[in-house]
Amino acid sequence: MTDSSKTATLTIDGKSFDLPLLSPTAGPDVIDIRKLYAEAGVFTYDPGYTSTASCDSTITYIDGAKGELLHRGYPIDQLAEKSHYLEVCYLLLYGELPKASDLEAFEATITRHTMIHEQMHNFFRGFRRDAHPMATMVGVVGAMSAFYHDSTDISDPRQREIASHRMIAKMPTIAAMAYKYSIGQPFVYPRNDLDYASNFLHMCFAVPAEQYEVDPILSRAMDRIFILHADHEQNASTSTVRLASSSGANPFACIAAGIACLWGPAHGGANQACLEMLKEIGSVERIPEFIARAKDKDDPFRLMGFGHRVYKNVDPRAKVMKQSADEVLDLLGIENNPVLQVAKELEKQALDDPYFADKKLFPNVDFYSGIILEAMGFPTSMFTPIFALSRTVGWISQWKEQLSDPAHKIGRPRQLYLGETARDYIDVEDR
Ligand code: ACO
Numbered sequence: 001m002t003d004s005s006k007t008a009t010l011t012i013d014g015k016s017f018d019l020p021l022l023s024p025t026a027g028p029d030v031i032d033i034r035k036l037y038a039e040a041g042v043f044t045y046d047p048g049y050t051s052t053a054s055c056d057s058t059i060t061y062i063d064g065a066k067g068e069l070l071h072r073g074y075p076i077d078q079l080a081e082k083s084h085y086l087e088v089c090y091l092l093l094y095g096e097l098p099k100a101s102d103l104e105a106f107e108a109t110i111t112r113h114t115m116i117h118e119q120m121h122n123f124f125r126g127f128r129r130d131a132h133p134m135a136t137m138v139g140v141v142g143a144m145s146a147f148y149h150d151s152t153d154i155s156d157p158r159q160r161e162i163a164s165h166r167m168i169a170k171m172p173t174i175a176a177m178a179y180k181y182s183i184g185q186p187f188v189y190p191r192n193d194l195d196y197a198s199n200f201l202h203m204c205f206a207v208p209a210e211q212y213e214v215d216p217i218l219s220r221a222m223d224r225i226f227i228l229h230a231d232h233e234q235n236a237s238t239s240t241v242r243l244a245s246s247s248g249a250n251p252f253a254c255i256a257a258g259i260a261c262l263w264g265p266a267h268g269g270a271n272q273a274c275l276e277m278l279k280e281i282g283s284v285e286r287i288p289e290f291i292a293r294a295k296d297k298d299d300p301f302r303l304m305g306f307g308h309r310v311y312k313n314v315d316p317r318a319k320v321m322k323q324s325a326d327e328v329l330d331l332l333g334i335e336n337n338p339v340l341q342v343a344k345e346l347e348k349q350a351l352d353d354p355y356f357a358d359k360k361l362f363p364n365v366d367f368y369s370g371i372i373l374e375a376m377g378f379p380t381s382m383f384t385p386i387f388a389l390s391r392t393v394g395w396i397s398q399w400k401e402q403l404s405d406p407a408h409k410i411g412r413p414r415q416l417y418l419g420e421t422a423r424d425y426i427d428v429e430d431r
Contacts, residue, residue, distance in 0.1 A: 012040055026061050026070075043414040050309075053234075054411070055242065059092060059397050060233040067313035067362075071231060072096070080320045085226040085390075086110060086196050089168055092231055092397040113169035114190035114199065116177075117147045124181050133178035133385045134263045140174050141167075142256035152250040154403055163251040164396045171389040172196065176203035179382050197223035200389070205377060217331045218376055221324050225372065228317040228365055229387050231394025235309075237262040241395040242402050246411040251399065258395045259388045265304075268387040272380040274305035275339070275370030283338065284345045291346075295355045303350060305367030312360035321368040328372050340371055 006021040008031045017040045020032045030053045033044055046052045061070040069076040072091050079088055083097075090098045090106050098106060123143055127136050144166070145152050151163035177187050180203075188203045198214040201222055206212035232238070240261040244254040262268035281290050293301040308315055329337055347363050350356045373383050402408050 010036075010040065012042060015040075024056075027063070037414075043416070045416050049234075049239070054239060055234065055402065057233065057398065057401060058095065059401060060231045060394070062233055062310050064308070064310040064312050067311055067316050069232070069316050076228065076316050077320055080224050080227050080317075083227065084195075085223045085230070088227050088230050089393040092393050093164060093400065109165050110169045110196070111192045113166050114173055114192065116170050116173050120144075120147060121177075121187065124177055124187075127181065129181070129184065131178075131182060132381055133175065133182050134259065134381075134388070136178035136181065137174055137385055137388060138256050138260045138263075140178070141171075141259055142253055144170075144252035145250045148252070152252070154245075154248065154251065157404070160251070160400055160403060164400060167251070167255055167392050167396055171392045172200040173203060175382075175385040175389045176200060178385060179204055182381065183379075195219065195223075197226060201376075204382075215331070218328065221328045221372060222376070224320065224324050225369060225386065226390040228320060228369075229390035231391070231397060233310075234398075236264075236267050237391065238395055238398050241399055243411040245399050245402055246408065251396075254399055255392060255395055258391070262388050262391065263384055268384045268391070270304055270364070271366035271370040271373070271383045271387065274366050275374060275380055275383070277304045278339045278342050278346070278371075281342050281346065284342060287342065287346050287349055291349060291353060294350075295353075303346070303356075303361075305364055305370075306350060306356065307359075307361040308364045311362065311364065314362045315364040317365035318363045318367055321365055321372070322363075325368045325371045325375075328375050332375055334375055337371070337375070339374070343367065343371060 006023070006029065007018045008021055010017045010019060017036070019036065022030045022032050024030065037043060044052070059072065061073075062068065071079060071088065072095055074091065074097075079091075083091075086107050087098065087103055089110075090103060120140065120143070123140055124136065127139070148163070148166060151159045151166060153159045173190050180187050186208055188206045188208075190199055191202055192199075194202055194214065198216075198219040201214045201219060202212060234242075237258040241254045241258040244257040245251075249257075265273045277290075281287060290301070290303070293299045294303045294306075325340065329335075329340060334340075347367065351362070356362075370380070370383055373386060374380070378386070
């Protein structure tokens with residue numbers, strides 16, 4: 001990783017410090033500042049980590065300028081077209097595509113862990129009947145450490161693996177139960193004869209009173225949504241998982257922290273916010289008004305589903321998502337869907353507008369995912385839980401990678417302090 005032939009020189013008050021440059025397998029070189037404070041007595045300042053690599057990783061690579069996303073080297077569009085979610089999970093967790101027998105064994109393991117402890121059902125019932133499914137998921141996933149003590153010893157690689165399998169297997173069950181609880185329907189147990197995506201759709205949409213058959217095209221679209229959200233290197237929720245884990249916290253607590261972070265509208269909450277925005281726009285005629293608002297510096301409104309911290313080109317996941325949206329709406333016979341029409345026209349007008357072109361703002365993965373999920377019958381409150389269940393494998397793979405590195409340390413950023421310097425306490429009667 002280190003390329004000793006290259007260094008960066010920092011000069012402070014005439015004194016120079018040589019900083020090593022690390023060369024990645026892809027992407028820009030990284031200045032190694034680990035000894036900077038010890039040697040030069042200064043910190044770096046980078047709120048939002050716009051120029052800071054917080055770790056090294058071999059899992060996911062993004063070239064934001066090219067609009068490229070690779071998992072373990074494989075392009076996301078090839079995985080979305082040729083693979084399926086559990087195979088992608090294996091790839092992310094173990095680093096290589098599985099042989100047929102390994103895949104079969106992995107799928108069998110995940111399938112056999114899909115039920116949750118029966119006592120956890122009581123835990124759901126402690127939430128208010130109208131609780132947002134994300135709020136329920138944060139609580140229930142955090143509570144898993146109280147139910148699965150035999151997989152919380154993070155120093156044991158086998159326990160780490162069991163915890164990983166449990167979370168990938170149980171997250172759809174937890175998300176579906178959170179949904180069922182929020183709409184007052186009975187929980188539906190997982191069915192091990194169904195594939196991962198079909199099982200999730202069944203747990204969400206089946207009711208004891210009647211038969212529910214999962215449409216294979218919808219199940220394929222669901223699986224693709226899972227793949228497209230599976231991992232995205234050091235995004236906010238993944239960094240949250242890594243930071244929580246750096247203290248030695250138990251795996252379920254770390255993933256609960258990731259879920260909590262994902263919920264925000266600038267991150268996983270964007271697909272819900274995007275669909276709500278498309279509905280608020282309502283008709284193609286009103287698009288210029290909303291584009292003008294997005295451009296107005298005095299208006300906090302932003303085009304949801306547009307822009308990305310890393311992609312300064314079309315989000316490669318958005319291309320696949322757009323195609324999936326067309327397929328699903330076609331299958332369901334939803335022609336001339338007004339929301340889709342607004343989305344397509346909004347995309348066109350924004351891409352033609354110099355404001356968005358100059359700032360390199362393109363549609364992101366969330367621009368079309370909400371349309372598909374709504375067409376499938378999910379309410380907007382389920383969009384982020386679906387993102388959370390898809391991203392669980394990414395969080396876990398990154399968590400596993402971090403803990404496998406013997407050199408990992410507790411995450412502890414520094415600060416640029418701008419407050420008062422030391423001053424004497426004043427008694428209350430003298431203030
Ligand atoms: N609409 C209008 N203007 C925008 C938008 C947008 N969606 N996104 C960014 N801009 C503008 C900003 O106002 C800013 O302009 P300025 O330079 O004149 O001040 C410039 O583009 C850069 O924006 P930043 O906020 O500095 O970029 P950052 O990388 O911090 O933000 C973010 C990225 C949060 C995703 C942002 O683009 C945004 O808020 N988008 C809408 C929410 C969204 O879709 N989030 C989903 C992200 S994908 C995911 O989490 C799976």
